[in-house]
Amino acid sequence: MELKELQELMLNFISTGNVKELKELLEANYAIDIANALTDFEDDSLLLLFELLDANEIALIMEEAEDDFQRRIVEFIDLKKMVQVFTHMSSDDITDILGIIKVNQRKELLKLMKERDSKDIQMLLGFQQDTAGGIMTTQYIALRRNLCIKDALIKIKNIGPKTEVIESIFVIGINNELVGIADLRDVLISSDDCLLQDIMNENILYVYPDTDQEEVSLIVSKYDLKVLPVVNRKHAILGIITVDDVIDVIVEEHTEDLLMLSGVSKDEKIGSKLSVSIQRRLPWLFINLVTAFLASFTVGLFEDVIVQVVALAAAMPIVAGMGGNAGTQTLSIMIRSIALGEVDIKNDWKYIINEIFLGLINGFATGIITGFIIYLKYDNLFLGIIILVAMIGNLVIASFFGFLIPLLLKRFHLDPAVSSSIFLTTATDVGGFFIFLGMAKMFLPYLV
């Protein structure tokens, strides 16, 4: 169903108070599509709608809604009703909502929530949003190791509907420590008096709550996991991370990497407000302006040379530009390899030799063509040779810094995607102009 059609139908049912058709409409559509449709509604329509709906229906919509919309709903909904809604939501989603609303609303909601739930939520709120603790949920099935299959199945049937994952049963020991994972398939086919510990897999992967979410996503994708338990230092299970949350993390991190590389904040989208876009993009442009002036001052140092050989002005953008392009190639591969956890600084620094060779060869290949064309155009062999040498030099600079900058940033726990490119451009612009114009100055008598 088209967005507009959905919106019109809903508004119609809301205004006429047609609860039955409204609920059927919700049933027939996906919660995320409903949530998207509702973002355009006025407050009074939403208020009317939420009075007509049950807590579980609102929960489905809330879970899928964007941050802004969630915040808006909490603003005007009765907080007691919100607590009812929470009973139908998983703890990680509740925590996310509590994390973005006003402090007094959060306190009020926590007070209203049941003691036990609130404790879970309080714990989750204590973790950083971008760690394993921040994305885990507390809805899972954990059973004692000495439970027999018959009793286990009864518990699974009981708890199952409230959990996010049913395929994996987490098996715990006497102190709640995680000792294994039982596959529901094995539970279903085992005999009644068999114990969970007999069928569980003890070879399990887990993370701690402060593990970075990027590392979590690497583990889940490397080992093709459907769920990853989070344990504390005493190995007691605290929560689980489900694969749909991992997908969100992967998409988020990738968006960040791609956009940060060109100095755009990850939450900017097409259609963002003009004022927001300016705030997000202008600072990066100012930083780049400093780089541009560094390059410009470098050229300025050689103005006397350029006046005598004006061809240099036309040829110099080639040297700087090609260095930038070659460096960006190296940089992208490095940033991607770092993000995928494929690069280990200790073992892989030696590949800088490869990159430098690559710079030499690619610099020679592109430089020889450039040199030849420049020679033909200006009928000046020395100018051709100088640009060839400058391009080899600048592509080596590009390889060197394209390789090293992200590794160094990573080493100092900075995000390589954020600021690598600005350092690289500075190196290839300043380096390119300096080598090219510097050589021209040295060999000026041969050029004039």
Add this chain to the structure above:
Amino acid sequence: MELKELQELMLNFISTGNVKELKELLEANYAIDIANALTDFEDDSLLLLFELLDANEIALIMEEAEDDFQRRIVEFIDLKKMVQVFTHMSSDDITDILGIIKVNQRKELLKLMKERDSKDIQMLLGFQQDTAGGIMTTQYIALRRNLCIKDALIKIKNIGPKTEVIESIFVIGINNELVGIADLRDVLISSDDCLLQDIMNENILYVYPDTDQEEVSLIVSKYDLKVLPVVNRKHAILGIITVDDVIDVIVEEHTEDLLMLSGVSKDEKIGSKLSVSIQRRLPWLFINLVTAFLASFTVGLFEDVIVQVVALAAAMPIVAGMGGNAGTQTLSIMIRSIALGEVDIKNDWKYIINEIFLGLINGFATGIITGFIIYLKYDNLFLGIIILVAMIGNLVIASFFGFLIPLLLKRFHLDPAVSSSIFLTTATDVGGFFIFLGMAKMFLPYLV
């Protein structure tokens, strides 16, 4: 366990024929780690190892191994044993292996495989690798709609161990058409004589085998699915796509987007062979060289002006560079939005107005500073004004092309990530130099 330690232990157990300890070692480690460890082994060690292992153990390793290693194993393993190994693997993994080995080996293997399995595989082999059909598996549970829960549970226990997903039971009608999905939780808690069609959810998402894998990943991540069925035009279920394969797709597509943007092929890694890296990167550099020459020729048109006002040579990289930076910001957001399916050409082209305004404002903000510094440095007000106007102009050009190029490429079914940046750089370089130097030529009397 460290890679080296694992390798040493394995080699030791293989050479001494210590099957028991070897199997325990495999048990205690993850298949992917074992597979990674084995890639360094000599052929004869591998041959010995595979004689010691059972088909199901080899299957686990094969599933996780990289393409090159899979191809190597098929080269020397007895094909009859390989067919046994296949019986422990899921159909999508088998298809992937068959897709990368030699044609005669593939034919031989298909002949050796059982009639039914081979048909599934033949079907899967018929789909493009980057479509829903190419990534789906045929191991799923599909039961008739009029089956009662008691019988359904018996079938689930039977088929379950051979399937990739047990949480979702696909419910089919008389002609194998997919009519709903039943949640295993509901199956477990329903009464014995209840029918599957009474508890199934009819509101299901599905794709066709020729749906692009990128679209599949968007659907799975948008709707937080754990599994997505693939049906033919008559709605009969052909296979399912599991979330771990979707994660692989997402990671692959993101790598492609990030690397393609800077002209690197997605399969290049740190540590790739030098000859491979050159082949992958040099063509892009040559294409960029053409752009660089276009920019250079533009500058060359104004050599007479530069000779008279050499400050232009120092200032012009600022105009071109800032245009490139601003344009890349717009470009990255567009490419990301297109990849996430957030941009719809029909509805969203109007945001080009926003982007142009953004170019005006950011151009003015950076241009006024640049103009002021240039004015101070060269004590020439007109030069300052000209660079201000040129920067506004070039940042508008950057916004315009940064927005339009990826949309147009997408419109003509080309990958926006691949070639957008080269067109953009051409526009901002040539445009920037032309506006700046062109204005300088027009107002030359005021500059000298």
